[in-house]
Amino acid sequence: MFLNSFTVDEEGYIHISFINKLLVEGLTLEEAKNQIQKTLNEYFKETTVVLKLVNFKVTVLGEVNSPGSFTIDKEQINLFQALGLAGGMKNFGNGKKVTLVRQTDSGSEVIPLDLTDRNILASDYYYLMPNDMIYIEPLKAKSNIDGSNFTAIAFSSATTILLIVSILLR
Structure with a gap:
């Protein structure tokens, strides 16, 4: 042979x-x-x-612990295995708002996915294709938490300034 x-x-x-x-x-x-x-x-x-198919690449970006491109040395890989290669979703990753970008003959196809939906297992997009890109969106709560930290600092600073001004005016 x-x-x-x-x-x-x-x-x-x-x-x-x-x-x-x-x-x-x-x-x-x-x-x-x-x-x-x-x-x-x-x-x-x-x-x-x-x-x-000897190998191909997929890319996982967004709210994952180790974003990047990964070389796949198997004939196929599914969405969850690819997320595992990227270290899994971070605490603020939104499994309901995942975007798959797939290259086709007519250009890029952008597919919204919900990884919490059981039907994903039977989806045409469950198994990845060469050069697929997965993007995990952050939860809205993350931006609210980040914004609330800024707001808390701003109010704290303003309160401190008002306190100093009131002491100086006495």
Whole structure:
């Protein structure tokens, strides 16, 4: 048995020495496998093509403990596994307001998700695709808490100034 791997270039081609190049961009794994198999059958007898996605990247941003891009070395990963790679949601992460950005042939698709809804498990977006980006929004309470700290400091400062002024005026 002979196994070899090929990289898809930026233009969507794989380069096989005796075939030159073969366009696989936009094809599913099964479609690409069938196309490669058909092409190889023209050159060899009894070949078998096994096609697997070796790795791809997903990005997780927003209210997570370790935001960033992650290389996935499995054939698939789901939303919750990707969040786990990013260290999980922070205390102020809003699981009801998650945005998935997916690259398509027609551009970027922006998909709002609610991770607290059980139906997410049956969603077309449960499993991630190469180059997907997940953004976890902060809870509104976080901005209120951040704002209330500023308000408390401002009122405290104003009270202190008024107290000093009243003492000086006596």
